[in-house]
Amino acid sequence: MAPKYLENGLVSQKLLFMHFGVLLLEILGGKEATTFCGENSMHISEALLGGGNEEKEKLKDFVDPPLENNYPLVLAVFMVRLVESCLSKDPTHRPIMDDVVQSLSRALTTSLNWEISNMSGYRSYS
Template identity: 35%
Template sequence: MSDVYSFGVVLLEFLTGRKSLDKSRPVRQQTLTDWAAPLLTQKKKFLSIVDPRLGGDYPEKAVQKMAMLAYHCLDRNPKARPLMRDIVESLEPLQESVEVPISSISESAACD
């Protein structure tokens, strides 16, 4: 179940563009999960954590589903976290709804 929690952290990193631990941020924002998890379930606030470098160019419903999936993966009770097969089933429709050209992924990776 720690793998599921770790996957939730990776989803948060993906959504926010932030590292899981960033000492350069204000104290309350240094640990990604502590900062972001409370905002994931609030429909009007979860968009505030999305990576601003995306410039609002993303399907909001897909991001909301990813945010909720991350929230469930980060549940403090390991038994309440989803199984990996359920996570995969949740992500498959999102993959189909969002087509990202391979060239943009390669260009983004080259910049990092």
């Protein structure tokens, strides 16, 4: 539950973005969000985006294994940062709907361009 909901029981649009962030976390990781919550209070990006080669390995371990590393790393980093912004403890730091839609649109465009560039060398001979 979002901290502000637990404090005062009020539902707001910013609360919904926290839930959306949890959903994105589950989609990216391929597991229930409770699997990612431990005793530590480390932010998602701190845990996954340490930098360098370590970052790549952490993301590979995190992102849903059936993807078999078949995704652009820059997109995985982008999505982790979007998740973290949605999960911010301070509701004023969470994105608004327009920001989320634009972010997801950029992610889709990046993904499609990456897929097209990876398929360009493939030709079907029937």
